[in-house]
Amino acid sequence: MSKKNRFSVMPISSLFFSITFLAIGYGMVLTFIGVYLKKNGINDISIGIINACFFLGAILSSIFSQSIISKVGHIRSYTNFAALMVITFLIQYLFFNEFLWGILRFIAGFCYFSILIIIESWLNEKSTTDIRGKVLAIYEIIFYLSTALGQLFLTVDDLSSSIFILGSILVLVSIPSIALTKIKEPKLLPFERYSLPKIYDIVPLATTTSFIGGIFIGSFFTMAPVYVLEKYHSVDVVSYFMITVILGGLLAEWPIGIVSDKYGRRKIIAIVSFITAISSSLFLFIGQDTNLLYGCAFLLGLTIFSLYPLSLARANDVLNEDSDILEISRTLLFTYGLGSFVAPIIVGFLFKYYNDAMFIMYALIGLFLTFYSLSKKRVADDELSTFVNMPLASGADIAHLDPRVDENNN
Known part of the structure; x- marks a missing residue:
């Protein structure tokens, strides 16, 4: 390989350094919120609504944040958004009020x-078409x-609400490498209105x-910890449960991508969904055995994280050359966000009637x-696009990193 084409991660290492600490904090705090609220006697419906506020903020971010970033600049936007996140964490550490926490989770x-x-x-600015897939793969692995890793902090004895202090530190650690970066600031495309019926x-x-992928992931990260804590009365079990599912998701992404490229997305979505239904049903019969849990x-993790990447691959399979793949990719991410938003609310209401209701819902869906x-x-074999893995959480600009966008535009 020539030096010209050789891929090096060094020019974007500062970005990966920052996302590492942000993702640790993301996984830690997102899981901790439900656990902390449950341990303090908050009802499941309120827990669901408070957690849903986080994803409502994510949805509105995809609509409004791009204009803010374009006007203020990337570095100043990053430091301001990070500072606001730290402020929300510290206020949550100091004050415990359900309504206030809902607002703070929305801002976060x-x-x-x-x-x-x-x-x-x-990342898109520093990635050529040839290496964009590699950059996205590294981004995904780091995020998973x-x-x-963030889940492990839940096992620390007597950490309790100090998780918010630790989360603040992690966010602050991510700032210097971004504030000192010399990477050219790219131009962000303005938000375009989505037409869900059209898409x-x-x-x-x-x-x-x-x-549906959004429903699975949104409810899993926010309400599954509540379910496990209620049933096993151990934060350690919650932590190991979450780690097991996440690692299952990471290990399954590439095999599922390879198989779906060979046999088509329609069949693989059906198989993945059926396995999700079966693995979810098994939760109803495991009793108090943590090994079975x-x-x-792990079986659940093998499937639920792959649905969103499969949806993007399916969209690329069926689009014609005149379709705007960028608009459709952003709309699918928006739809995924809507699923993540409604899921904690639905599960919170269901928990009021039956503790295993979330997994019954998973099985039926x-x-x-x-x-x-x-x-x-069915899509013909010669019309299949290439499966591309996606990180656990992503912003509205992730569509630009998808190498299939370049292929579709060429």
């Missing part, structure tokens, strides 16, 4: 996903492993899959998507 969600937009746009008409299976958690997927038209 807006700031966090705005930061992801900044980092992703920088850092989010898993659904073009890519119905992709739209449905992304929405971790085994079921998985079965629905199985048959819905098989009812859709």
